[in-house]
Amino acid sequence: MSLPLTLALRNLLHDRLRFIATLVGIVFSVVLVLIQMGLFLGFGHMVTTMIDHASADLWVVPKGAKCFEDPSMLDIKLRDRIAASNGVAAVIPLVIGFSDWRLESGEMTPVFIVGADLHDGGLQPWNVIEGNAQALAEGGTVAVDRSYFERLGVTGMGSTAEIRGRRVKVSAITDGIRSFTTTPYVFVDLKNARTYTGTPADRASNLLLRLTTGADREQVLKTVRAQAGDNAEVLTADEFRSRSRSFWLFGTGAGAALFAGALLGVIVGTVIVAQTLYSSTKDHLTEFATLRAMGSAHRYIYNVIIYQALLNALIGFSIASAIGAIVVEMTAKSALPIVITPWLIAGLCALTVVMCVASAIGAIFRVVRIDPATVFMR
């Protein structure tokens, strides 16, 4: 280990209380940023979960639809026009919307109905742990997620309730299909979805398009866009995902709030590290002045301070990452899980290093002003 690094490490360990205070500051800051950004990613993932699990190459959505949950409707006649286009293998109507679920006890709770034609398989429940999705073809059957059992008054397969006054029976149970709006998703057959949401037979929420094998996607997109008319838009899945995320994360201000929280974490961390590093440097001024008197270049002394900052960053980030991993584990089954990706970890690591090194600037400015002659006065 180089001497400046050794000196930096021992200086840190020598001032244990200050070192702990610094680490607490860094850990607090990094965990806060990690949670905020993890929530941001988790939220971004949650708002597109239906789009992610739909079996569609292209989406036809009502003009100006901001997200999957948009209540606007399409004219179903569009389906036939588009189905006749070259390269289109299937056009699957999807009906979604809010409805009321009446528990056996008589209580009411809102639910979000998702209905697609089961034969076409455009958007079916996934992660089915009991029963099967095809059972939804039978009239009056639904699939619900087990995380909403209590909310829906469901105890398992065969439990019954009412949607819009019609009796329904649970015939499939899923795991992990959580809604970020906290309103439970209820999967049903297309026909039942119309009934439960009050959607007329000549309307659909979206049309899911599947292309034929080998079709030129760009060409089909161009053709279908031309046929869609003024009341509909044709989007790729990526475009629809991006639009949904933009709406929920930035249109609602949720994303800005999360970013503001993350920024706060960075500011708090930087201030704490800068303060403790500055005070540590001040305590070691005689040592730095001695180095200067011995003829050390300023750069050598900066290295010691930067190493201290980097060690703070490394140790603080490691602890914060461990805490982050526990938080991720704890929220994995919640309505809004925190998602940590390798990129987020890499970014946070870089941010921690930048934060700590930037914090060293104050200390470096102090060292620049050191007068080596002071060692002869002490």
Add this chain to the structure above:
Amino acid sequence: MKDSVLEAKAVKKNLGSGAGEVQALRGVDLSLRPGELTLLMGPSGSGKTTLLLILGCMLAPSSGEVTVCGSSTGNADKEELAKIRRDHIGFVFQSYHLFPTLTAAQNVQLALDIRGERGPDAMEKSCEALKMVGLDQKTSALPLELSGGEQQRVAIARAIVANPSAILADEPTAALDGSNGHTIMSILASIAHERDSAVLVVTHDPRVLPFADRIVQIEDGRLIDERSGGPKHLRKPRSAAFGG
């Protein structure tokens, strides 16, 4: 006569400003030659430390010239002055100024490290320097585990490890008892004579007189007396110094 390692020519230094301005040095000429231990003596406020700082390239004179190994330091900026110190001068401080978190060997090694000398060679040189001051058994000790005399010896090892042309020592025995003071002065004298270094010891401790090759008296910012040291001028032999 050998060429001077450090030389001050007509050096004046004013400290403070306005009504509080003080003339700390009033035209000092002093040269330090290799192989010679020079004592700079004088009462408090006489200008000893100011002259040491100017010779050590830490303070610029108000007028006059300082040369280090023949080169004038007049136009050097702070980094260049640091390089001159790094390349030519070793310092011994009254308060040792060792790094408390580093071992004795690491403290010595630091003087090489700032010069870019690293690795096993640097470690070996550090151990040799510690051996020269009689601390080869304490290379791994932290400063707090050493006595005052031992700490000062580590500081001397640090000052000499890079083989500088000049050693400037500021009151090196002030904080030490007689026995340790004697040891420190013996080491500094042997550095001057055996390593052919120019050693300047600033002191007001008369016990160090037996070790001097030359004694310079300073008072009110002027050198008022300069005489040779050495056995023929001594009242007591070195062995009797520090009450030995």
